[in-house]
Amino acid sequence: MQSSAHTADGAENLPRLAGHFASLEVQNHAARLGMWLFLATEILLFAGLFVCYGCYRFLYPEAWAAGSRSLDLTMGTVNTIVLITSSLTAALAVHYAKEGENKKVGVMFALTLLMAVGFLVIKYFEYAHKFHIGTLPGRYYHYEGIQVTGIPLYFTVYFCSTALHAFHVVIGMAVLSVAMVRAFRKKDFGPKNYTMVELGSMYWHLVDLVWIFLFPMLYLV
Amino acid sequence: MTPSSSIDTAGAAPHDEHHDHHPSYLVDGTTIKSWLLTVDHKRIGLMFLFFILLFFLVGGIFALLIRVELLTPGATIMDAMTYNRTFTLHGLVMIFLFMIPAIPAVFGNFMLPLMLGAKDVAFPRLNLASLYIYLTGAVFMLWGMLNGGLDTGWTFYTPYSTHTTTTVAPVMFGAFIIGFSSIATGINFIVTCHTMRAPGITWFKMPLFVWAIYATSCIQVLATPVIGLLTVLVAVENLFSFGMFDPARGGDPVLFQHLFWFYSHPAVYIMVLPAFGVMSEVVSTYSRKNIFGYRAVAYSSLGIAFVGFFAWGHHMFVSGQSTFDAGVFGVLTMLVGVFTAIKVFNWVGTVYKGAVDFKTPFAYFCGFLFFTVFGGMTGIALGTVSLDVAWHDTYFVVAHFHFIMVGATIMAFLAALHYWFPKMFGKTYHEGWGLVSAALIILGFNATFIPQFLLGNNGMPRRYYDYPERFQALNVASTAGASLLAFGFIIIAMYLTYALLYGKAAGKNPWRSKGYEWMSEAPPPTHNFVGPQPTFPEEPHFYVDPKKAEVPDAV
């Protein structure tokens, strides 16, 4: 039941069609829907922490204000810009994949990865500072500067959510690396075969999306 | 092909003449590797069946230990610490390792593609991965159980779970891993329903089992990540004292309960919705009727899945939750009850003007109907806010959820096992023993849990190692019932094993069912259908005489 539209352009790079799918478009549809469902689970995963954030913020507004003021806004803003830009390059990679420009796809992903590393390095400096002054979660909190009820909880939420996010950054980097290597080596992305690039990039955008919410929640308000 | 099913030749014709040349999935590759690395949904389903039965045995042994311990007040066969671990492990094994994957991962996996006329699920390799993820999680859990065990109860409420000295972290981590298996299965089934339906199968011609699995998968995908996060938080809290839910550090244990029940309440629908789906198939087949109110049953599955998400707070009426929230959750709980009632009425309605053949699966249907009605109605009673104040955390709750969640699911699991046994293995079992053991199990189940309803009324709290003398008589009755139940399971194990080895060949469709899954061979070949994707012109379970088959639109 291969649809005629696809058998026509046989010269083109076509992805392997798994035997149990009726046609390529069904396979792509399945992959995309599966990815969206997976992203939904990721959203719900972070939602648990957002609920903790929301509830404790509701209970301890002063601690939250004090906690967010103690964070380094400059580093946070830089990180936001880095991540948004990396999202742009990831989106451009999909764009070039559709046009079959494999080299540009690889370069875009390389840039994305570079910015991801940058993000993690900045994050490392932020963490190091916190370990130094003692704004740590739960019972490890020993910063004299802020003593408000609930302040260790703020840092518990801060560390849990940023660590979970950083973990997702690392996973995203792994996924994008695979796509990048393929773009450079196999060079087989094209208008009919870009699902892998698209899904990898969707995952990366989700990482960006989570940060877009984490940033104002943790640093600004 | 049986004479009765001559009218579906139109649907199943293309592969009929080929079937001699294609070996069944059971013998298509006989090496161990061909099983362990298979991507065939049927083989994966069978492997799940094997492990799930194994864990059911483990959980069942824990259950019997609990019942024996409760024969007398005070110590009977174990000390308090062992008892606390035993009931915790009973809960964890039965819920995470048996009930949640039981029907979806075994029968869902096996039947869903067959019912949709697909060659496999959408992501076969993910499907295999989900089996191994499940096993990895199970290994972590078992390792934790053997190395100290866990004594928090399966609910692992903070702050007890974050301070107990027993091995919380490995068990939590195991539960976290199993969550991925559940998610993978869920994503796979949803995508399969959306993209793999054969020509002719529109949304409202999908078998009701598929609808139920679809609704279940939605819950799995949306709820499981939350418990995943929560298990990690509890494990981290236990190891490092981050204070997220520790009242001593300003955390709120009631918030933990909100998050916990956000998963764990929908989780009971993960367990029971597939059971509803199985029963819709069974009742149609054995009374040879299209389901009464197809759309009502299909929509009520989705309704339960959706509303069930927002009824979680009825586990927390006396936890210090606000009266306002109690009211909101109370109303939503009633809606879940209404959706279930719709299903019950429609199942009974299906028998109307049908042609009932009282075979073993139908016997389980009767048991199921009983457990669902009583389990469901006691659920409504518990959801009636003021009554819950008296009943909360007593044996009444224990009996209630064993009726609705366990009773209904076990009935459906056994019904499915018997109903699809010829489909899966191509063999028949002994009908007489089937009916005897069904009677034993249904009686045993009642004898075990009806005394527990009364115990709860009488005021015996759950998770009690020791109890005042006045509760003893009912406890003895309950233990006696449990032994009857165990006896029933032993009989099933014996005659099914016998049937597996020496059973007579069943033929393609021994029940003469018009369910979509019966339109392929039994047991099916590796890719289910030979040749192009088959088409399905009729709706499932269409038993109308072809001469007068002018059908009004289903409601």
Place this chain on the structure above:
Amino acid sequence: MAIANESHQEEKNMDAHHGAGRYWLIWGVLLVLTVVTVVTGRMHLPSFGLLLALVIATVKGTLVTLYFMHLAEHRGANRLVFGVSILFVVLMLVIPMADLGTRFRGANPPGSQYSDLQPADIGTGTQRGRFGGGVRQTETKDTPETPAPHH
């Protein structure tokens, strides 16, 4: 050909292919919004600061999902999945918060906005790590107050 599902429609939707300029435009908007949210965030606006930040974040998030993730072109189930997950997040957030706001005040954590109880200091030697360890800067009373009779 007769496949009873939405794949064909989906593929048609995906055919649309735009120039790269659109991505750069979205990127620009995202950067501007980031600057706006940082600037307004620094002002520490009294009541609507949180609301404003969340609105901006939502707009940014919507842009990313619609255009970077191509949700604008993905229709049907893909949108449904995303929409439902967002709905669930919101409900999951609102219901526990409604609980905190409306429950018996004594049942909220001591020292929090919705409790009448002072956070308790207990004993010597146990302070460290309890409410943030260290020495409390402000002296609080030794005993918590009686919860106000709540009728």
Place this chain on the structure above:
Amino acid sequence: MSEFLNNLLFLPESASTFAERVDFLHHFVVGTTMVMSAGVGLVALFMFFRYRRRVPAQTTEYVVPTLATEFLFVSVPLVFFLAWFGIGFRDFTWVTTPPKDAMDVYVMGKQWMWKFSYPEGPNGVNVLHVPANRPVRLLITSRDVLHSFYVPSFRIKMDALPGRYSQIWFEATKPGTYQVLCTEYCGLSHSKMLAEVVVLPQEEYDNWIKDQRRGRLQDRQDALADTSLVPPVARMVEQGQVLAGTQGCLKCHSVDGSQHIGPTFLGMYDRVEKLDDGQTIRVDEAYITQSMMDPGAHLVSGYQNVMPTYQGKLQGPETAAIVEYIKSLRTPNVREGASEGPAYDPIQ
């Protein structure tokens, strides 16, 4: 009638105003359930027989419900369910909103006992005295993990949250003694966390409380529960140190971790000890107090039962001071006692 139903359903004696409300709804719900399920069951059984299969490959009619049927399926249960919810929620609001003239009692759960204290004293362990026919508000809290205060005969239950208060109220209708059970799993001896509510007629209750307040402090079951006479903790530790010397504790117990006739005090608090009968116990205030008063009750394995009782030799506050002194001797490897929650002080 309702007596008979209660016996049939194994319900315990109903002894509060709330119990009467609960039982009414209970009978309503259970009765309706029985009638409806019997109806559904009988209809099903009838149809199994009436529509039994006559030919193996029988064909059947295509039957679909009318809209009215489906409407009936939805509306009948809905009406009943919402009615029950309405009654139930009204009663729930009633039981969580104490009347203004309610008498307050503070209840504290800890592993594994209940402490009760009245705003003007006295305090008690495991026995709560209340007058009959008078609303009593319970303000419930916990010292360590979650507990739940449950009186089957009153049909009331409320969780005890560490460091916070939850409330519920009742009005006992009959004098008598009623059992209290803990219904939230709280660890090893969860099932032994029992207590009693003693309901007295008003005059007897007045006499009882007068007696209690007359100052028979040495007879109190647990000096710790009453902090009205106890100095702040810091001074208690010093006082305890002095007392440990003068009372002779240090002759047998070391404070530096070295072994002696008795277990060392260093790091003793919160330690999990193995008893000579094979059970384990966490050393908490209750256990230390008990060991001073009745040293042979729970012996830590490896030690002889040689310690004399200090019953009557120590005043309540002195016992408390020694306990605080032992608590202050903690080694860093002993887990921080975070599970205690914010300190609970009976409200003065």
